Amino acid sequence: MKENVICEKCGSVMGPIVPDKPVGSIGMECPKCGWGWATTYIEPKYEDETVYKVVLDRGSDATKENIKVIASIMNCNYLRAKEVIADAGFILAEGKAAEIEESTRLLLRSSIKYYIEPEWPY
């Protein structure tokens, strides 16, 4: 456990500023008086130059929801996505970690089976 950081101005326990953007700020902020600091912070995955592939695995159900997710990842229409979902080994997305993460965020909410090549370290 980390020790609590105490605000220099008012003595309250400070909380971390959670980065909500790929390149954002990280630091501590006092919930009471707003005193704090932030530094620029870049997550390692946004500096990763590896090209990853999101590959469709066997056994994904062709449900409406799953097809919609695929259509959205591939930026294609519903019919095309419906063809793709039956096609194990199909590459759904290819790109650097930050782009792939966008796709996996959608996939995680679906029941689509997939894997990432090379191994996904994040």
Ligand SMILES: [Zn+2]
């Ligand atoms: Zn304070």
